[in-house]
Amino acid sequence: RQGTLTEKLGDICRFLKKTVPGYDWVGFYLVDLTKERELILGPFDGEPTEHVRIPFGRGICGQAAESEKVLIVEDVSKNINYLSCGIKVKSEIVLPIWKEKKIVAELDIDSHTASAFDANDQAFLEQVCDIVSRII
Ligand code: SME
Numbered sequence: 001r002q003g004t005l006t007e008k009l010g011d012i013c014r015f016l017k018k019t020v021p022g023y024d025w026v027g028f029y030l031v032d033l034t035k036e037r038e039l040i041l042g043p044f045d046g047e048p049t050e051h052v053r054i055p056f057g058r059g060i061c062g063q064a065a066e067s068e069k070v071l072i073v074e075d076v077s078k079n080i081n082y083l084s085c086g087i088k089v090k091s092e093i094v095l096p097i098w099k100e101k102k103i104v105a106e107l108d109i110d111s112h113t114a115s116a117f118d119a120n121d122q123a124f125l126e127q128v129c130d131i132v133s134r135i136i
Contacts, residue, residue, distance in 0.1 A: 005135065005136065006042070006043055008135060009028050009042055009043040009132070010043035010044075010045070012026075012028075012043075012128065012132065013026040013027055013028070013043055013044050013045040013046075014026075014045045016045075016109070016128070017045045017046060022111045022112075022113045022116040023109050023111065023116075024046060024088070024089070024110055024111050024112045025044065025045070025046030025047060025049075025085060025086075025089070025108075025109065025110035026044065026045050026046060026107075026108075026109050027041065027042065027043065027044025027045070027046065027049075027107075027108050027109075028041075028042035028043055028044065028097075028105055028106065028107060028108070028132075029041055029042060029054065029061055029065075029105060029106045029108060030042045030104070030105045031065065031103055031104050031105060032053075033104075037055065037056040037065075038053055038054065038055050038056065039053065039054040039055075039056070039061055039062065039065055039106065040052065040053055041053070042105065046110070047085070047086055049085045049086075051083050051085060054083065058081070058083065059081060059082060059083035060073055060076075060079065060081070060082055060083070060092050060094050060108075061083070061094050061106055061108055062081075063081060063094075064094035064095070064096055064106060065096065065103060065106060068096050068098075068103050069096070070093070070094070070095045070096070070122055070126070071092075071093070071094045072091075072092075072093050072117050072118075072122065073091055073092045073093075074091055074114060074115040074117075075090065075091065075114055075115070076089055076090060076091060076092055077090075085110055086110075088112045089110045089111070089112060090111060090112055090113055090114040090115075090116070091110075091111045091113065091114050091115055091116045091117060092108070092109065092110050092111070092117075093108075093109050093117040093121060093122065093125065094106055094107070094108045094109075095107045095122070095125050095126060095129050096129075097129045097132050097133050097136065098133060099133055099136055104133075104136055105132070105136060107125060107128065107129055107132070109125070
């Protein structure tokens with residue numbers, strides 16, 4: 001598809017949110033290349049969030065960035081290092097995106113349903129992240 005990277009990432013967010021039941025907020029965080037070790041909110045679909053910049057280590061997103069691991073949180077209310085994006089959110093998945101072995105972005109999805117994400121979601125979303133890694 002033609003278009004800027006921002007448009008493409010926005011399309012992916014809208015597609016996932018519209019297509020998959022339980023994906024209630026879908027967005028990308030981009031690693032700040034100038035300041036490093038900080039995430040900046042990129043394209044997303046869903047309610048606006050106050051968490052526009054997230055230092056590595058903070059929240060689920062910051063923990064995923066630091067550990068470079070996929071994080072699935074079944075019940076966000078039980079996670080002490082969590083940055084709330086709305087009272088309706090119950091579960092979350094965050095996947096790192098690498099480019100030449102360096103983490104460059106993350107895909108973050110929130111659900112209003114508890115335990116909405118399982119190994120199937122992870123496998124599917126890892127494929128999405130692989131595609132994103134090629135266009136980013
Ligand atoms: N819940 C995330 C913050 C980002 S919002 O979900 C969009 C976290 O704890 O890192």
